[in-house]
Amino acid sequence: MDFAFDARTEELRAKLLAFMDEYVYPAEAVAEEQRARLASPWDIPAVVEELKAEARRQGLWNLFLPDTEYGAGLTNLQYAPLAEITGRSPQLAPTALNCAAPDTGNMEVLTQFGDEQQKKQWLEPLLAGEIRSAFAMTEPEVASSDATNITTHIERASDGTDEYVITGRKWYISGAMNPDCKIFIVMGKTDPDGDDIRRQQSMVLVPRDTPGVTVKRAMRVFGYEDHSHGGHAEVVFDHARVPVTNLVGEEGGGFAIAQARLGPGRIHHCMRLIGMAERAIELMCRRAVSRDAFGKALAQQGVVHNWIADARVTVEQLRLLVLKTAWLMDTVGNRGAHAEIQAIKIATPRAVVDIIDRAIQLHGAGGVSQDFPLAELYAGARTLMIADGPDEVHQRSLARRELKKYL
Structure with a gap:
């Protein structure tokens, strides 16, 4: 392993360090002041959008994605020192660069496993920073450290329609309180009685405005509601229905x-x-x-x-x-x-x-x-x-x- 940063990494590091000094650190206090005046604590301070526009203008955008078709095409080794820099202001910098969780992971899922329609409908606006997303996996009723414990059901509709019916309760779903969160990637069981416990789960795309989807409350973390990340919510899926075309990958491929x-x-x-x-x-x-x-x-x-x-x-x-x-x-x-x-x-x-x-x-x-x-x-x-x-x-x-x- 060569410990020296290559020329592209050095160039991006210099640009990102300057961006942090000139824009991000000064914006920390501004964001807090603006948030105090917002109608809802979950509304986005104007300075965040200003940071995103400036980062995109400077080419500091989607740095996390190694796929050149969608992102900056950086390797993990090239991205590591850049992500480290954003960690110095975790509430603002990752979002400013469109490199914030859970959107990063969701975009990676869609690039690897999404079909063309799913990419067009959801990946493209995520890459553009126009919407946010959430990943609904953890559940309050089971030990979610073992993902095979998941109890949310994803069942084929019994009325002959080509739909899935999703029923279950999730919590600590990061980003779900954000008003720009438009899509959930939901993990549940399509084959709860299957012999292979790692083939029982599937993932489906569930738009936030789907009937039967209720964002019940924001979960606090050590007393913080984590407004900058869009909160961590409890979400209920009560017979929410989506087309079977919203399946990500294949049935049984969720784990x-x-x-x-x-x-x-x-x-x-x-x-x-x-x-x-x-x-x-x-x-x-x-x-x-x-x-x-x-x-x-x-x-x-x-x-x-x-x-x-x-x-x-x-x-x-x-x-x-x-x-x-x-x-x-x-x-x-x-x-x-x-x-x-x-x-x-x-x-x-x-x-x-x-x-x-x-x-x-x-x-x-x-x-x-x-x-x-x-x-x-x-x-x-x-x-x-x-x-x-x-x-x-x-x-x-x-x-x-x-x-x-x-x-």
Whole structure:
């Protein structure tokens, strides 16, 4: 693996860093001010659309998609340092570049498994940033860490119409509160009694305005409603009907599609997490040199030295592991990089949570306030120890892979 960034990556990094300094960081306070004046907390501040227009004008758009027909054509290794930069302002930067979850994963699903009509109707407006989407998988009634537990039913209509009938309840459906969210990719069971538990599930496209679809409430994360990401909603599907042509891929292919979707999603989260850690280190250092306690600057306290040094070492380790994983995904495919994807998904969130926690401690009361982004960064990082598979599931799988060598 070559650790040097190639010319295209360096060019995009320079452009993106300038974009962050000139547009994104100043927009953080503006977005909060505008949101306070909106009729609904879920309405989009005007500055977000301004950021999107400027990012698109500068060619900083759809950087996550390796398919040149639809995206920037970057490899995972090229995209990694760019996603890291956006992680420094996770509430604005990914959205500004049209590189925000869950839309990224949904666009990847549609590029790989959608038919031409589905691409035209849903992928094209998603690529253009005209609409948003949601991925409806997690359920409140079952342990969703095991995707085979899903209970939502996707059944053929019994009245002779060429439709599916979807019945079930989902929650923590990211982006579903966003007024621009127009489409759900819903995972449920089309063959609940099938012999192969990994062929029981399918995915269907369900427009938000479909009768029988109810977005019941916003779910909070550590007290945050996460307005910038469009919230995390509880959604009920009560005999919602869609044409069978809304099936994504084939019946029974839902589990495989979910795995294909989650691999890139996991590494994207880890890329952004490193950026979140870098923001926390920057804030920690600025605080340390600007505050005095017990007769000297915080920057002169030995424990603060330890926190900063440990944070720097940790970030450098994480970055190398994430870059190695990206390189493997590019060279041997997602399946070949499976162990490394699990490793970064285990290591990165927990380490970044610790770094942010130290930064909060250094800021005192300010660290848990709305005056700094640290509390919100903490909530986001801590949630990623659960999202896209909890740590324990990845640990179980990775340990079994290791033990297999000795059995």
